[in-house]
Amino acid sequence: MTEQGTDRTGGGDAPAGLKAGLEARLAVDRGAFRLDAPLRARPGEVVAVLGPNGSGKSTALRALAGLESLAAGRIVLGGDDVTTVPAELRPVGMVFQDYLLFGHLDALDNVAFGPRCQGAGRAEARARAAGLLERMGLAEHAKARPRALSGGQAQRVALARALAVRPRLLLLDEPLAALDVHARASVRSELRHLLADLDCATVLVTHDPLDAMVLADRITVLESGRVVQEGPPGDVAQHPRTGYVARLVGLNLYRGRARGTRVDVAPAPDAAPAEVSLSQHRHGDVFVAFPPRAVALYRERPDGTPRNLWRLRIDGVERFGDQVRVHLEGDFPLLADITPDALAELGLADGMDVWAGVKATEVRCYPA
Known part of the structure; x- marks a missing residue:
């Protein structure tokens, strides 16, 4: 800064x-x-x-x-x-x-x-x-x-x-x-x-x-x-x-406090505190970021694979290049980019509740 x-x-x-x-x-x-x-x-x-x-x-x-x-x-x-x-x-x-x-x-x-x-x-x-x-x-x-x-x-x-x-x-x-x-x-x-x-x-x-x-x-x-x-x-x-910068470069960005492999974040002014898992140990005030393409969506809660998992609601779906961008709201609002085939296969639509998962290895963490 x-x-x-x-x-x-x-x-x-x-x-x-x-x-x-x-x-x-x-x-x-x-x-x-x-x-x-x-x-x-x-x-x-x-x-x-x-x-x-x-x-x-x-x-x-x-x-x-x-x-x-x-x-x-x-x-x-x-x-x-x-x-x-x-x-x-x-x-x-x-x-x-x-x-x-x-x-x-x-x-x-x-x-x-x-x-x-x-x-x-x-x-x-x-x-x-x-x-x-x-x-x-x-x-x-x-x-x-x-x-x-x-x-x-x-x-x-x-x-x-x-x-x-x-x-x-x-x-x-x-x-x-x-x-x-x-x-x-x-x-x-x-x-x-x-x-x-x-x-x-x-x-x-x-x-x-x-x-x-x-x-x-x-x-x-x-x-x-x-x-x-x-x-x-x-x-x-x-x-x-x-x-603003995160939107320009196409990343989901959150600020929080790291304690080992966990970061406590307040993702939105009115949202409940949330937790993000990391693949490495960090401490102190940090930013965590991950690209929309790293987000996987599920109709049912998946077993085991992603270490970060949130229950969210679809707030919009738009074409984004050769991908589909899904806007998700809830306690951990984020953007997810999926293929048109995945959108059709999952049958996603506005207002639907889904599970959003991100692997800890896809989360970037750096000092605030």
């Missing part, structure tokens, strides 16, 4: 890599909502900011860009404090969700726009733009207007335009949201390779966990304006620390 309310940008305390990257604490007040979150990114590192609607993701991005004033904290880029620097003078490039390319300009002049605003001459700005378009594989589209570009091409032009100002920090606002589902996978892969070649720090805001897992070196999760989890994508996926 990231420590809250501490200004981590102070002087010589920042690691050497961060002195050339981003080190910030963002405190922003918007009515009753307050964002108070540290953010850091090393040069060449992509940090994804994930969170539910209203968590403060967009506010954080706007604050970094200079479009939102800080109530407290500061923003340091490459060792320079830019907290009070106007947005247009910050060494920051931004790619907006809808790209916001200038429709009356071709790709070359869209990319040259930033350097021209910084005082570069027309020839210099266009030469820099041409080099970036070449780097993006768009040299043959230099004279194309935005309406003639595909979604992926428009995104690369927007990225080139952001990089043309030679930023120390690149901000990406939902960079794949404007693409249809068929284009997302290929453009995501393309964007991953482009970001890997950059030497500036990058902050990516997204609501899509797959975008974060594929594109980011590190993930920061915001909820209600606070950082609730931070770490490499694999660690966040393996060890969720909130219900």
Whole structure:
């Protein structure tokens, strides 16, 4: 868990890599909502900011860009404090969700726009733009207007335009949201390779966990304006620390207190205390997690096999990829993924009581 309310940008305390990257604490007040979150990114590192609607993701991005004033904290880029620097003078490039390319300009002049605003001459700005378009594989589209570009091409032009100002920090606002589902996978892969070649720090805001897992070196999760989890994508996926993160990565998650091979949990605010069996000894406050695919369902109480067994009621059944997701409520609410054949064979339906079992070896346990 990231420590809250501490200004981590102070002087010589920042690691050497961060002195050339981003080190910030963002405190922003918007009515009753307050964002108070540290953010850091090393040069060449992509940090994804994930969170539910209203968590403060967009506010954080706007604050970094200079479009939102800080109530407290500061923003340091490459060792320079830019907290009070106007947005247009910050060494920051931004790619907006809808790209916001200038429709009356071709790709070359869209990319040259930033350097021209910084005082570069027309020839210099266009030469820099041409080099970036070449780097993006768009040299043959230099004279194309935005309406003639595909979604992926428009995104690369927007990225080139952001990089043309030679930023120390690149901000990406939902960079794949404007693409249809068929284009997302290929453009995501393309964007991953482009970001890997950059030497500036990058902050990516997204609501899509797959975008974060594929594109980011590190993930920061915001909820209600606070950082609730931070770490490499694999660690966040393996060890969720909130219900929101657990839902994103597809795990059943509970918090409890371990005593040997047993964990006492309160799975829901109004639910009775429950017990989860482990395959290893643990002690103290812990999280326990297991995937829905690890849950077996039975019409009758099974004999012996699963060490964790609960009597629950079906609260919904939905198709989930090539599986069927069963929502179960009761003293230990959980999700179970079974095959369509198993659903038909068991004759499961809403409101039916079933037994749900999970082997102790399938339960992951880690410190809270």
